[in-house]
Amino acid sequence: MLKEMMNSGCSMSIAGLDPSGGAGILADSKTFHAHSIYATCVVTAITAQNPYEVTNIQKIDLDIISDQIDAILDVYPIKYIKTGMLYSEDIVKLVSSKIKEYQLKAVVDPVMISESGKNLTEDNFASFINKHLLKNSFLITPNIHEAEQLSNIKIDNQDAMIEASLKLSKYTHVVITGGHLEGNDILVEGDNLHIIRGNMIKTENTHGTGCTYSSAITSNLIKGNNIHDSCIKSNKFIQESIKNGYNKTPYQFYNKI
Secondary structure, eight states: OHHHHHHTOEEEEEEEEOTTSSSHHHHHHHHHHHTTOEEEEEEEEEEEEETTEEEEEEEOOHHHHHHHHHHHHTTSOOOEEEEOOOOSHHHHHHHHHHHHHTTOEEEEOOOOBOTTSOBOSOTTHHHHIIIIIGGGOSEEOOOHHHHHHHHTOOOSSHHHHHHHHHHHTTTSEEEEOOTTTTSOEEEEETTEEEEEOOOOOOOSOOTTHHHHHHHHHHHHHHTTOOHHHHHHHHHHHHHHHHHHTTTOOHHHHHTTO
């Protein structure tokens, strides 16, 4: 089983640990496996949380984070990675340097605030992403609130989403997710702008959807899909995840796609 999954592709998530399993590296790992991608994980922070609240955060020592990355990349043939909760400027700088060192293609989920409203970063975190990581990323996947912080543009409609996407696309490919607005995602890859249609689902079952979406995109890129197709397939995957999250495993709803 391990050999078969490695033959279909390997990835790495560099993110925080959510012990409830709904977000962070556990959600990433489950999503990779649902796409038959072998998952490796690097822990940047340990949180005490559940779907409704975050009560504590412990940042991991930089040397340990660096050693985790090196130990994995010394063995596993990884080209695409995803990043999630990076918490602080020094972690952002470290991860950015490792992306350059190993010539990785990074899908960056610029995690800033939990679904329950808890701040998951140091102050001025958006400026750290812009300064150190944006230029070294392959694709960035902010939600509405994160895109506002990164672009300094107030986003309250689709036109503003497009404006922010175009601004951020000067540095990298970008898809802004629309789950906090009208449901559509805006993708800018190079000179191409795409509106990826999505359906709003009335539910509170959205813990970890940003993590799952970016991991699904990474998985589809590993499988050889282009950015546009990867985002379309991942949009469908996340909608199925939300609709079936209470009573289906990732493997069950993925087989429906």
